[in-house]
Amino acid sequence: xxxxxxxxxxxxxxxxxxxxxxxxxxxxxxxxxxxxxxxxxxxxxxxxxxxxxxxxxxxxxxxxxxxxxxxxxxxxxxxxxxxxxxxxxxxxxxxxxxxxxxxxxxxxxxxxxxxxxxxxxxxxxxxxxxxxxxxxxxxxxxxxxxxxxxxxxxxxxxxxxxxxxxxxxxxxxxxxxxxxxxxxxxxxxxxxxxxxxxxxxxxxxxxxxxxxxxxxxxx
Amino acid sequence: xxxxxxxxxxxxxxxxxxxxxxxxxxxxxxxxxxxxxxxxxxxxxxxxxxxxxxxxxxxxxxxxxxxxxxxxxxxxxxxxxxxxxxxxxxxxxxxxxxxxxxxxxxxxxxxxxxxxxxxxxxxxxxxxxxxxxxxxxxxxxxxxxxxxxxxxxxxxxxxxxxxxxxxxxxxxxxxxxxxxxxxxxxxxxxxxxxxxxxxxxxxxxxxxxxxxxxxxxxxxxxxxxxxxxxxxxxxxxxxxxxxxxxxxxxxxxxxxxx
Numbered sequence: 001x002x003x004x005x006x007x008x009x010x011x012x013x014x015x016x017x018x019x020x021x022x023x024x025x026x027x028x029x030x031x032x033x034x035x036x037x038x039x040x041x042x043x044x045x046x047x048x049x050x051x052x053x054x055x056x057x058x059x060x061x062x063x064x065x066x067x068x069x070x071x072x073x074x075x076x077x078x079x080x081x082x083x084x085x086x087x088x089x090x091x092x093x094x095x096x097x098x099x100x101x102x103x104x105x106x107x108x109x110x111x112x113x114x115x116x117x118x119x120x121x122x123x124x125x126x127x128x129x130x131x132x133x134x135x136x137x138x139x140x141x142x143x144x145x146x147x148x149x150x151x152x153x154x155x156x157x158x159x160x161x162x163x164x165x166x167x168x169x170x171x172x173x174x175x176x177x178x179x180x181x182x183x184x185x186x187x188x189x190x191x192x193x194x195x196x197x198x199x200x201x202x203x204x205x206x207x208x209x210x211x212x213x214x215x216x217x218x219x
Numbered sequence: 220x221x222x223x224x225x226x227x228x229x230x231x232x233x234x235x236x237x238x239x240x241x242x243x244x245x246x247x248x249x250x251x252x253x254x255x256x257x258x259x260x261x262x263x264x265x266x267x268x269x270x271x272x273x274x275x276x277x278x279x280x281x282x283x284x285x286x287x288x289x290x291x292x293x294x295x296x297x298x299x300x301x302x303x304x305x306x307x308x309x310x311x312x313x314x315x316x317x318x319x320x321x322x323x324x325x326x327x328x329x330x331x332x333x334x335x336x337x338x339x340x341x342x343x344x345x346x347x348x349x350x351x352x353x354x355x356x357x358x359x360x361x362x363x364x365x366x367x368x369x370x371x372x373x374x375x376x377x378x379x380x381x382x383x384x385x386x387x388x389x390x391x392x393x394x395x396x397x398x399x400x401x402x403x404x405x406x407x408x409x410x411x412x413x414x415x416x417x418x419x420x421x422x423x424x425x426x427x428x429x430x431x432x433x434x435x436x437x438x439x440x441x442x443x444x445x446x447x448x449x450x451x452x453x454x455x456x457x458x459x460x461x462x463x464x465x466x467x468x469x470x471x472x473x474x475x476x477x
Binding site: 116117119120122123124125126127130134135138139142212 | 300303330
């Protein structure tokens, strides 16, 4: 039999932890998106040297576990004289990981916009920056959106690793409660908390996908 | 279809290479105000490349192109400016799939020319009305037929008020019954005095619309003449053989129907 009294007492703890998880995930996703877009554009424009560096970064970030990346940021950087606070460290780590995935997501979208679309933009006198903004990016975003959504959700779930840098996020709180017993109750609360955070995100992005598909696809 | 003496475009000794292959081997051509020039020739003869060079979509190797006396093949050319004067329509329409018909048309006038949306919209609507697509202003490209898309693409180029329009095989991707509606629009533009360079395989249309027919083969202008003279009595053997291809098809169909 579940101890509902215990669960009720724990809810405020989980709410507080969820706030932190949401905050970390939000900034991680925002920064990842910005970093990913910049990286994708550098590769799209084939900017010499930089595109090589970004290729290396993407492989490094995608092929190593976030936990190791966090260890490096949290325990390694201070030895180089750079001391990062826990939250900064977590957001930086999430951005490092997410930027690479976002870059790949954007790349697929950018490549899906044909050369002839750019040419017709040129032919009506649009400047390269206007072609990017009004012709290429809207179409690329529409194509990338499903992968961007998946990446965003993946990043929210990856925040569960942050307990290792002693941030009191959802996972941290749940692990703490495990020590006091009541493992089933705290596990249920943990799962519910993630669902409450992630489900709305899924629904919103799903709605967005249907909208841009109506406008953009199948011509 | 009256032409004046004023030369809008002057092409001199234009050469264009793709890697080792020379696609244009020294083209000379003058385009006068109000003139309709139809360029024909076998595929790979360089006619589409010539149009693309005029729109700055292909860098050239040597020679010059002048627009109203200004050499636009110089390195410092502001192509955004030039392209507002030389409009282009492509074979595959290339409407922006994420924008509706009206926004497709208004992107250039509002973003490039900085015109007021309301004023540009009035012009766009009057053009759409003229090509019988006003009721499609809010539709997305995917909701249109090929012929409708191409008419929108023509209006999109026209709304930049270009001095010259380039048409690159604009009916080549269309089903036969849609070819006519696009050609009719072009005929009416020609009658209105618009200067046009048209690359096409529609011979009957070429004969009807052209002030001058240019026959190209292997990167050179082989023959340039008035349409009646060219089609009824081509001067060169190469042009004769090319026209015979279409002639044979005509005879064949007549026999079949007997």
